[in-house]
Amino acid sequence: MTILSDVLRLNLTGTPDEIVKSMIDDEEAVHIDCDLTSARLLVEQTKREIALYQAKVLYALTRQFDYKGARILEIGTATGYSAAVIAQAVPSAYIVTLNPKRSEFVVAVDNLHSLSNVHVKCIKSEDYLVQWQHIGHQLDMVFVDGNHDTVARDLWWFNQLKQGGLLLFHDYSPADSGRPTPPVYNVCNEMRDSLGREFDVSVIDNRRVGMVGFYRQPDEMFTGIHGRGEGYTIVGGEWQNVG
Numbered sequence: 001m002t003i004l005s006d007v008l009r010l011n012l013t014g015t016p017d018e019i020v021k022s023m024i025d026d027e028e029a030v031h032i033d034c035d036l037t038s039a040r041l042l043v044e045q046t047k048r049e050i051a052l053y054q055a056k057v058l059y060a061l062t063r064q065f066d067y068k069g070a071r072i073l074e075i076g077t078a079t080g081y082s083a084a085v086i087a088q089a090v091p092s093a094y095i096v097t098l099n100p101k102r103s104e105f106v107v108a109v110d111n112l113h114s115l116s117n118v119h120v121k122c123i124k125s126e127d128y129l130v131q132w133q134h135i136g137h138q139l140d141m142v143f144v145d146g147n148h149d150t151v152a153r154d155l156w157w158f159n160q161l162k163q164g165g166l167l168l169f170h171d172y173s174p175a176d177s178g179r180p181t182p183p184v185y186n187v188c189n190e191m192r193d194s195l196g197r198e199f200d201v202s203v204i205d206n207r208r209v210g211m212v213g214f215y216r217q218p219d220e221m222f223t224g225i226h227g228r229g230e231g232y233t234i235v236g237g238e239w240q241n242v243g
């Protein structure tokens, strides 16, 4: 398999401070802090949002894709904090963020209205994927932070990425971690096994709370996971559980 050379691979563990220090130098940190403050001013803090150090990781990974014509999808807007972070990192990109929960969607639309490159849609990721397959545009990055119980369906977004595009998961955190999210943890591991290679991005803090991701390699396809009833695929525009 050809190895992509110009992508940011992160394999970090430690406390949040150690993770940030090993990834970002002091000069960059000032710049990122400033952009994250701008994001914070738009969106009030909520319990559901990503942690501050994870926002810095997300920012650092996303800004690789800051060019005109780049397309980024976020699955799971809540009220818009991580979408605002992404928008600060990639002002040139076109960003779509999804939230099927109408009460949060309207707040997110209001919070993010000043960011002209961010488009909030009130739709489930799995329904949007069925539509997107017909549109045919390839994506630079997908950030997955939506419904934990249906995350197996979000794995299929991998095939909508460009070569070198990044599928990044929040909540890669086992049952005994500081923020247990076993459905996401298990499904990410199954995707790793199904692709037959390690994560390209793995940022795991000292409470075993993590984010992981894969860059799509040339001609690489995700063909599904099987076992424990979590294998899904789309047949004729409908989701089917293939076990």
Ligand SMILES: C[S@@+](CC[C@H](N)C(=O)[O-])C[C@H]1O[C@@H](n2cnc3c(N)ncnc32)[C@H](O)[C@@H]1O
Pocket: 048, 049, 050, 075, 076, 077, 078, 079, 080, 081, 082, 083, 098, 099, 100, 101, 104, 123, 124, 125, 126, 145, 146, 147, 150
């Ligand atoms: C943990 S919150 C996201 C937090 C957000 N990324 C942030 O850091 O600010 C999860 C979000 O996913 C949304 N969600 C639930 N099911 C979804 C689905 N099927 N597709 C997309 N989003 C979904 C929820 O309504 C909620 O807003």
